[in-house]
Amino acid sequence: MTVAKIIKPRYTNNENAFYPQKEGENMSAPVTYSSDSIVTIERHILEEQKTYPEATGVLTSLLYDIALVGKYIASRISRAGLVDILGATSSINVQGEVVMRLDELADETIIRLNQHTGRLAVMASEEHPDIIPIPEQYPTGKYVLLFDPLDGSSNIDVNAPVGTIFSIYRRISEEGPGTLSDCLQPGKNMVAGGYILFGTSTMLVYTSGNGTHGFTLDPMLGEFLLSHPNIQIPSKPKYYSVNQGYDIYWSEGVRKFTEYLQGKDGQIKPLSSRYIGSLVGDFHRTLLTGGIFYYPADKKDPKRPTGKLRLLYEAAPLAFVMAQAGGYASDGHQDILEIVPHDLHQRVPLFIGNRELVEKAEEFIRTYDT
């Protein structure tokens, strides 16, 4: 069993994170467990909450709900090869039932698990053009949930990993139904963020501003168990990860940066390359092995000159997880967590991983592209 010792992260770049903590207030003692402890995600979240006496428990319950989302989607994905689950939207299966694609199923599941709890003011999903209000018959709460229900879902048909990405903010509006402004907050306001990776095993990785922690689903128990306490990105980078098939569409700075990673300019030894094309999988590997993932701005599609990934549903939550693990995320010019969104589906270039590499990318972009 892993020694489940939680240590405070080396630095927290998010002063607003998680339970309220005023400047100058003493940080609580880190949560630690004895070496033979088996720690469920419920226990871990509760222990974290206990270190903040002023916490009301609402966020704790919300994080439980996310874990439940993970278990539910995992159970459906593991059956994805079955003929009645795969298939086009709204096709009819042999029983005459309407078949829903897994990304739609995940989206609907998250909404149905969260709309009635009274914890949320509003939600927004990569799958919906507008905000998702809480139905009138349910009470509203103080948090805002943003999510990409099943990122990389085109990978399901080839049995490659996919993931759910989520972030939680405090509402800005006073009361009643949540608003678009509640959803358009910069990543530095995030209270908690993370992802669920559906790969060879199902993992939930999250941060609430007190380190990045990973839990692996034991499918027999139906529980997420703490397997990766206080993740820190290794200081020695191993892989770079980018869709190099698009390099003809890149700027000179991004191309030169890639040559730098390949050791072509003689500054470093070449890094090995890995790219699944499934963000959560590529990010998770980068987090655990060190290196950089990037999806730069490109000229491939004139409608999206800032690259493919979404600020609110993809870049910002992963940036928070990475920052809490000692890494950094940038759009090539500035910290992703500083960007104030103006649109729910705004896209951004993303460079994320070891700080030195991300800052190197910024340097190349500054030198060659501006």
Ligand code: AHM
């Ligand atoms: P999606 O949100 O439509 O699933 O697209 C996002 C996915 C990411 O998982 C991945 O990083 C990227 O698209 C891959 O794109 P590309 O095929 O252009 O490399």
Ligand code: MG
């Ligand atoms: Mg996505």
